[in-house]
Amino acid sequence: MSVLVITGTGTEVGKTVVTAAVAATALAAGRSVAVLKAAQTGVRPDEPGDAAEVARLAGTVTTAELARYPEPLAPATAARRAGRAPVHPHEVAEAAAKLATEHDLVLVEGAGGLLVRFDPAGGTLADAARLLSAPVLVVASAGLGTLNTTELTARELRSRGLGLAGIVIGSWPAAPDLASRCNLADLPDVAGAPLLGSVPAGSGALPPTAFRAAAPHWLAPRLDGTWDAEAFQVREAPRAS
Numbered sequence: 001m002s003v004l005v006i007t008g009t010g011t012e013v014g015k016t017v018v019t020a021a022v023a024a025t026a027l028a029a030g031r032s033v034a035v036l037k038a039a040q041t042g043v044r045p046d047e048p049g050d051a052a053e054v055a056r057l058a059g060t061v062t063t064a065e066l067a068r069y070p071e072p073l074a075p076a077t078a079a080r081r082a083g084r085a086p087v088h089p090h091e092v093a094e095a096a097a098k099l100a101t102e103h104d105l106v107l108v109e110g111a112g113g114l115l116v117r118f119d120p121a122g123g124t125l126a127d128a129a130r131l132l133s134a135p136v137l138v139v140a141s142a143g144l145g146t147l148n149t150t151e152l153t154a155r156e157l158r159s160r161g162l163g164l165a166g167i168v169i170g171s172w173p174a175a176p177d178l179a180s181r182c183n184l185a186d187l188p189d190v191a192g193a194p195l196l197g198s199v200p201a202g203s204g205a206l207p208p209t210a211f212r213a214a215a216p217h218w219l220a221p222r223l224d225g226t227w228d229a230e231a232f233q234v235r236e237a238p239r240a241s
């Protein structure tokens with residue numbers, strides 16, 4: 001099975017748009033894809049959630065969402081305030097593993113950053129990734145402030161023995177400022193992992209056909225051959241299977 005866990009350096013960094021770009025790239029390569037939103041907060045029952053947004057942009061993917069809480073909060077907090085059961089990391093792992101028996105690639109999107117709590121015991125997406133032995137892709141913002149949060153996330157992944165597949169910039173500005181331009185060199189350095197691509201700002205508003213045509217180019221294979229965008233695989237690292 002192949003499961004890729006997609007986290008970010010925080011909320012609103014473009015995890016959903018990057019998840020859609022990964023899904024579109026894998027679909028274009030002929031792979032079947034499932035997208036699991038571990039817990040969706042801040043969205044009403046009648047509104048499309050992140051998984052539905054991925055399907056809208058990327059195309060035919062299986063979507064799953066384990067729980068939805070209306071308040072825009074961390075899942076553990078939102079569940080507590082709603083008086084509802086939380087989502088535990090083992091449930092995320094079990095759902096992803098089941099989807100992986102039926103799909104070539106399963107993308108698991110968290111909520112906010114890596115250590116956002118899902119349950120009162122402090123369970124996080126990192127715990128689910130550990131249970132799955134799945135690599136983690138980190139979505140980062142482009143500009144000033146991203147070096148610190150990216151390095152913190154990378155260090156936490158490493159301290160837990162988790163594989164860091166690489167970094168993707170969630171929203172690359174049309175006119176990048178000095179910090180953004182410098183970050184192209186500094187992000188892989190501080191993360192100790194490759195920068196695998198960047199999604200141009202505004203891409204989420206593209207017509208889906210244009211999004212699907214462009215996505216593989218945003219996550220283009222590295223010239224040194226170490227990154228296979230279609231397989232979502234860093235060649236030096238073993239693929240989760």
Ligand SMILES: Nc1ncnc2c1ncn2[C@@H]1O[C@H](COP(=O)(O)OP(=O)(O)OP(=O)(O)O)[C@@H](O)[C@H]1O
Nearest residue numbers: 011012013014015016017112171200201202203204
């Ligand atoms: N490349 C992009 N093109 C267009 N819009 C973007 C892009 N990246 C981010 N956005 C916008 O920024 C906002 C946050 O992006 P997104 O929903 O992907 O964040 P997220 O990291 O998935 O947040 P969450 O923690 O809520 O899941 C959204 O309104 C989205 O439309």
Ligand SMILES: C[C@H](N)[C@H](N)CCCCCC(=O)O
Nearest residue numbers: 011041042072073074111112
């Ligand atoms: C509502 C938001 N868009 C996300 N779904 C949840 C983000 C939780 C972030 C918690 C935090 O790090 O302070």
Ligand SMILES: [Mg+2]
Nearest residue numbers: 015016050109
């Ligand atoms: Mg999202």
